[in-house]
Amino acid sequence: MADIDPVASEGTVKYGILKTLEDITPAVLKAMAPAEDPRLREVMEAFVRHAHAFIREVRPTEEEFERGLEFLNGIGQTTTDKYNDAVLFCDVFGISTLVTMLANGMGGPMEPATALLGPFWRLGHPITEHGASIVRCDTPGPQLHAKIRVIDNSGKPLPGVDVDVWHASSVGMYDVQDENQIEFNLRGKFITDENGSFHFRSIKPVGYPIPTHGPSGAILAAQKRKPQRPAHLHFLAFKEGYKTLVTQIFVADDPDIERDVTFGVTPQLMGDYKRETGPAPWPDVTGEWYSIDHTLVMVPGVATLPTPPIA
Numbered sequence: 001m002a003d004i005d006p007v008a009s010e011g012t013v014k015y016g017i018l019k020t021l022e023d024i025t026p027a028v029l030k031a032m033a034p035a036e037d038p039r040l041r042e043v044m045e046a047f048v049r050h051a052h053a054f055i056r057e058v059r060p061t062e063e064e065f066e067r068g069l070e071f072l073n074g075i076g077q078t079t080t081d082k083y084n085d086a087v088l089f090c091d092v093f094g095i096s097t098l099v100t101m102l103a104n105g106m107g108g109p110m111e112p113a114t115a116l117l118g119p120f121w122r123l124g125h126p127i128t129e130h131g132a133s134i135v136r137c138d139t140p141g142p143q144l145h146a147k148i149r150v151i152d153n154s155g156k157p158l159p160g161v162d163v164d165v166w167h168a169s170s171v172g173m174y175d176v177q178d179e180n181q182i183e184f185n186l187r188g189k190f191i192t193d194e195n196g197s198f199h200f201r202s203i204k205p206v207g208y209p210i211p212t213h214g215p216s217g218a219i220l221a222a223q224k225r226k227p228q229r230p231a232h233l234h235f236l237a238f239k240e241g242y243k244t245l246v247t248q249i250f251v252a253d254d255p256d257i258e259r260d261v262t263f264g265v266t267p268q269l270m271g272d273y274k275r276e277t278g279p280a281p282w283p284d285v286t287g288e289w290y291s292i293d294h295t296l297v298m299v300p301g302v303a304t305l306p307t308p309p310i311a
């Protein structure tokens, strides 16, 4: 910090006059150096180094640079309280999954069963009785009985965990995307019992196309990518003293299981959705139905809630 200009306000650094192409990167790094927050300094230094290296590699034309800026602005302009193109952009380029894997110790001694949050989690899921249905309006589909157990990484059942469950309908849309569904259809909040368990009724999830009306969708089309996610249930488990678990449970025989547009599928996230032909747990169901029995594992840590991508 020796070069801080005592005359300039707020300690602005003098970085000199740029004489060559090589001078620009160190100049920007020097200009940012007075930042007091060490993490901000670290993140922004890396950002500038990588961004400058990227530009040196691809040498964008001025027209391409303008298109890139339009693309970035478009992400913001398309985002509303019901749709988040920034989340979608990070999802479809593997950024969300990479952040999730690194933040949850993937590659470390214990492979965690975590997944990206996705753009459709919202606050205020209605608290739902064990055994009740989260189908809150007419929504066709094979009936599903889900039994979920939450344990810690030593195998001890965790009572009193708040677990949000949400998934798309049989037409592949979440409540907020579909005027034919009422609020919080296919969503519920369950609180685990003394055995760390809860169960609920729903319909078997189906795969769905992600929204493609924004810039993220446009670039997928240009790359000839199917904007499809394999079928899954979403979970967010919250309990003080434990790292909040965000995960998904996939339907293993979904035809798109190996080409999730958001790169979310790992072996730890496969669900065993079983086709059942015996008596269903509900008297109104005859014929086939599905069951899943799944265990979620939480690790000790700090309980925080993510910022909801939509209102």
Ligand SMILES: [Fe+2]
Binding pocket: 118, 120, 167, 168, 229, 232, 234
């Ligand atoms: Fe989803």
